Amino acid sequence: MIPVKKLSNGVEMPVLGFGTWKLKDEKCTEMVKYALDIGYPAIDTAQVYLNEEAVGEGIRQSSRKREDVFFTSKIRNRFQGYDHTLQAVEATLTRTGLDYIDLFLIHWPGENMYVPTWKALVRMCEEGMIRSIGVSNFYPEHMETCAQETGVMPMVNQIEMHPYLMQYEVVDYCRQNGVFLVSWSPLSAGGQTRQDPKTSALGNTGKIPSGNVMEDPVICEIAKHHGKTPAQTVLRWHVQNGFGVVPKSSNPDRIRQNMELFDFELTLDEMDQIRELTKKQIRIGDDGRTYRFLLLDELIAAGKEPKRDRFGNYL
Ligand SMILES: NC(=O)c1ccc[n+]([C@@H]2O[C@H](COP(=O)([O-])OP(=O)(O)OC[C@H]3O[C@@H](n4cnc5c(N)ncnc54)[C@H](OP(=O)(O)O)[C@@H]3O)[C@@H](O)[C@H]2O)c1
Structure with missing residues (x-):
């Protein structure tokens, strides 16, 4: 059994989820079905x-009942704003074929539209379309503003975290305020850099050096000691820190491997050795304090109207 974390609204969220970034079409459906089946x-x-x-199709094809799957999605930055958010949530329901969402997150704070976006999510959560709501890449000041404006603190914050990047400021705030932290790129994305050249023009950071935590000698040594792989050791470190994890893999053996985290325990000394690595502070994605993007109306005004999906929703 995979452990669950009780969120501040009482909903139970599994601490392990399957990440799907970069998985597309039939491959995505196949891997989602596989992950759920195992x-x-x-x-x-x-x-x-x-x-x-494709994710919705994978859920349907799997052996799981809908109520046994915890489904998370995130609003695309361009749809921020009260009305666009209401429509965007409907679009996720249409595309997935699901009749409710377990957790919906604001993907990035951006500059000044996350408050109306949050207000729309609070409303949809109250109406039952979404069971829990949260944020991603938010800093304490963003979460504080959400809570002040609506009286509702995000239930989850999903941020980049791995042994080369521990965001202590965000971790402390979330622990003090009952916000469940989920680590994205928990395996440091295998050391890949991730930078969208189109967004650099908006003032985002340039290409950032990366590092693969699964090749780190400290982690490899600890892994060997437990008869586990470096990936399992890193994921176990997250879980023992009290974080959720959403590792992604396109390979069935690695998908299975990434689930086998609950039959061993790292010692305090091993946890400390890995924490030492966080001094490197290698960020492989963007930073929520500086990342900026254009909104739907701005895109349309600039003659860059987005494409639509086959249901007619903007992508
Ligand atoms: N909220 C956000 O802003 C945000 C941003 C980024 C990601 N995310 C979420 O977080 C999820 C995970 O992050 P991520 O996909 O960037 O990176 P990740 O899960 O840290 O790492 C994935 C990479 O590691 C490899 N890998 C996975 N398991 C492995 C294993 N056991 N041994 C060796 N290599 C392994 C994968 O290769 P193979 O596929 O070849 O196995 C892939 O290249 C995403 O899929 C997405 O759902 C959220």
Whole structure:
């Protein structure tokens, strides 16, 4: 059984989910079905991954009942704003074929539209379309503003975290305020850099050096000691820190491997050795304090009207 974390609204969220960034079409459906069939209880996607329809299909094809799958998606940045958010949530329901969402996140804070976006999510959560709501890549000041404006603190914050990047400021705030932290790129994305050249023009950071935590000598040594792989050791470190994880793999053996985290325990000394590595502070994605993007109306005004999905929703 995969452990669950009780969120501040009482909903139970599995601490392990299957990440789907970069998985598309039939491959995505196949891997989602596989992950659910072997015991993953949760799936993590986002509107910007352009795979919600394939994920929905994978859930349907799996042996799991809908109520035994915890489904998370995130609003695409361009749809921020009260009315666009209401429509965007409907679009996720249409594309996936699901009749409710377990967790819906604001993907990035951006500059000044996350408050109306949050207000729309609070409303949809109250109306039952979404069971829990949260944020991603938010700093304390963003979460504080959400809570002040609506009286509702995000239930989850999903941020980049791995042994080369521990976001202590965010971790402390979330622990003090009952916000469940989920680590994205928990395996440091295998050391890949991730930078969208189109967004650099908006003031985002340039190409960032990366590192693969699964090749780190400290982690490899600890892994050897437990008869586990470096990936399992890293994922176990997250879980023992009290974080959720959403590792992604396109390979069935690795998908299975990434689930086998609950039959061993790292010692305090091993946890400390891995924590030492976080001094490197290698960020492989963007930073929520500086990342900026254009909104739907701005895109349309600039003559860059987005494409639509086959249901007529903007992508
Ligand atoms: N909220 C956000 O802003 C945000 C941003 C990024 C990601 N995410 C979410 O977080 C999920 C995970 O992050 P991620 O996909 O960037 O990276 P990740 O899960 O840290 O790492 C995935 C990479 O590691 C490899 N890998 C996976 N398991 C392995 C194993 N056991 N041994 C060796 N290599 C292994 C994968 O290769 P193979 O596929 O070849 O196995 C892939 O290249 C995403 O899929 C997405 O759902 C959220």
